Amino acid sequence: MSAAKSFGDHIRLSVRLTPNASRDAVExxxxxxxxxxWLRARVTAVPEDGKANKALxxxxxxxxxxxxxxxxxLSGETARKKILRIEGDPEDLISKLNERLRG
Incomplete structure (x- = not known):
């Protein structure tokens, strides 16, 4: 999965966020x-005052x-495409990502 990149103690995940959606979902x-x-995600929150980012x-x-x-x-606070830093064991996080996307 190239939307996530491993580092020593975290992964960096590229996400494309759609705010103001009809439901919250990871696609x-x-x-x-x-x-x-990138991972596509949508949230019902509006893109004002960081509400959509918090919801994501x-x-x-x-x-x-x-x-x-x-x-x-990490980047993209006000853009649709964002890079998130997720702390934890990179192997474990990537395997969780793959598992959740499969099923």
Whole structure:
């Protein structure tokens, strides 16, 4: 999965967020023609005052079963495409990601 990159004590996950959606959901990995990949997610929160970002962190924390405090936004605070830092064992996190996406 190229949407996630492993580092010593965390992974960096590329996410494309759709705010103001009809429901909160983590969808699938999408790959552009240039090979860039990201995880698609949608939240019902509006993109004002960081509400959509908070909703995304809450959604992913629940989805990956990690504490909200383990997830932070490295870049893309005000953009649809974001890079998130998720603290934890990289192998464990990537295997959880793959497991959740499969099923």
């Amino acid at each position: 699938q990995i999408e790959t552009a023609e240039d090979g860039e990949s 962190i809450q959604l992913l924390a629940k989805w990956l079963r990690v504490p909200k405090s383990a997830i932070s936004i």
